[in-house]
Amino acid sequence: MLHEIPILEDLDTRKLPYAETNGRRQVYLETYGCQMNVSDSEIVAAVLRESGYGLTRDAAQADVVLLNTCAIRENAEQKVRHRLDHLRAQKRKRTGALTIGVLGCMAERLRHRLLEQEQLIDLVAGPDAYRDLPRLLQETQETGQAAINVQLSREETYADIAPVRVDSNGVSAFVSIMRGCDNMCAFCVVPFTRGRERSRPFTTILDECQKLVEEGYKEVTLLGQNVNSYRDGKVNFAALLWRLSAAAPTLRIRYSTSHPKDCTDELLHVHQACDNVCDYIHLPVQHGNSAVLQRMRRGYTIDTYLHLIARARTICPGVSISTDIITGFCGETEAEHRDTLALLEQVRYDHAYMFMYSERPDTYAAKKYRDDVPHWVKKRRLTEVIQLQSSIALQNNQAEIGKVHTVLVEGNSRRSADQLRGRTDTNKMVVFDRQQYAKGQYAKVQITGCTSATLLGKAVEPA
Numbered sequence: 001m002l003h004e005i006p007i008l009e010d011l012d013t014r015k016l017p018y019a020e021t022n023g024r025r026q027v028y029l030e031t032y033g034c035q036m037n038v039s040d041s042e043i044v045a046a047v048l049r050e051s052g053y054g055l056t057r058d059a060a061q062a063d064v065v066l067l068n069t070c071a072i073r074e075n076a077e078q079k080v081r082h083r084l085d086h087l088r089a090q091k092r093k094r095t096g097a098l099t100i101g102v103l104g105c106m107a108e109r110l111r112h113r114l115l116e117q118e119q120l121i122d123l124v125a126g127p128d129a130y131r132d133l134p135r136l137l138q139e140t141q142e143t144g145q146a147a148i149n150v151q152l153s154r155e156e157t158y159a160d161i162a163p164v165r166v167d168s169n170g171v172s173a174f175v176s177i178m179r180g181c182d183n184m185c186a187f188c189v190v191p192f193t194r195g196r197e198r199s200r201p202f203t204t205i206l207d208e209c210q211k212l213v214e215e216g217y218k219e220v221t222l223l224g225q226n227v228n229s230y231r232d233g234k235v236n237f238a239a240l241l242w243r244l245s246a247a248a249p250t251l252r253i254r255y256s257t258s259h260p261k262d263c264t265d266e267l268l269h270v271h272q273a274c275d276n277v278c279d280y281i282h283l284p285v286q287h288g289n290s291a292v293l294q295r296m297r298r299g300y301t302i303d304t305y306l307h308l309i310a311r312a313r314t315i316c317p318g319v320s321i322s323t324d325i326i327t328g329f330c331g332e333t334e335a336e337h338r339d340t341l342a343l344l345e346q347v348r349y350d351h352a353y354m355f356m357y358s359e360r361p362d363t364y365a366a367k368k369y370r371d372d373v374p375h376w377v378k379k380r381r382l383t384e385v386i387q388l389q390s391s392i393a394l395q396n397n398q399a400e401i402g403k404v405h406t407v408l409v410e411g412n413s414r415r416s417a418d419q420l421r422g423r424t425d426t427n428k429m430v431v432f433d434r435q436q437y438a439k440g441q442y443a444k445v446q447i448t449g450c451t452s453a454t455l456l457g458k459a460v461e462p463a
Ligand code: SF4
Pocket: 181, 182, 183, 184, 185, 188, 189, 190, 191, 225, 226, 259
């Protein structure tokens, strides 16, 4: 039987599975969007618990419902709006008071509309305002008025807050190491919702990872909007990985998400030299045509990008590479679209996150270009990209059959308690029969079959 397992980055909505009641005001926290938001929710949980709130997994029992939101695409915002409609209906039916708050990127972007025009919510807190949540909650409770803080900061990194890892599987953890983005890609709303780049002191990152090791974690994913532009004084991202690898040799290290311009030879050599820095790099190309990349303000051409891919494969043979693709960006011609298909054929990524362009207000593209590719054309091009990439991923996975990989077990397979799932060093999901293995252990697994998304295998010996 074939098993399709969504990989970690396919996050949608996460309902944090915790329960701490003890008669305190109860907060229910729901997370939308990327890993960075999951990590931010862990910080929010820590801030609220520290100031006396309880955490509940049941929205119906909560006194406060907070949605940690994403603004990257229009449909992500739509999903939150529908959820808010539902919550407001619940609020009307409730006898006790219910405070509804919006956190994160959407809070920053839509504060006026959410609060004033639509009067949907009681509290709005942007990504740099989480320390202020206890005060905001108190203010809205006391005054009955909406409370708001969407101030962006040039310094806030939450470096001193120990996250409450409420959604963790106990094996892999996220650690945010930098926030914000200075790149200003034409299509992207992140620099507006999350502000300027700033990095955490490297010592606090090493300490947090050390603590994770002591708690039994086996893998960490370092997070940032532009993670490989990390810098703390003389410690750049490559140096940070090097130090972390030496300080925590038993910890598998991954990171997300990077920009090609910051993927240096120095960083590639760290991948090659450090066994516990995974042989996997996400290098978002976004498009296969240099003129489109220029319109997108990505800062590289296809030639320089292909040169980088070749460097990565020379320095780290066997490295797995994934990417992001946008179809139907402003002015994209049929020939430009075909260049994206040609790029996929040439690079042969193991995985890609593929989307239709959706205009985000206030971005450079929204101000300077016309969103002129018809929806049906965007959709058709996206389908072509997805179909081609799926067949390439399947072929790449078929080439793994017979090989043996070291798999870190993350938990039960989603389809059967008799099977486990875990990931290879190269970030491929593997499903295999449980035998004597358990969550958090390493197993040597021989690959016996695959789909385009998942490898199937049989454990041959403990790793
Ligand atoms: S690098 Fe570009 S796409 Fe990525 S967060 Fe920054 S502006 Fe957005």
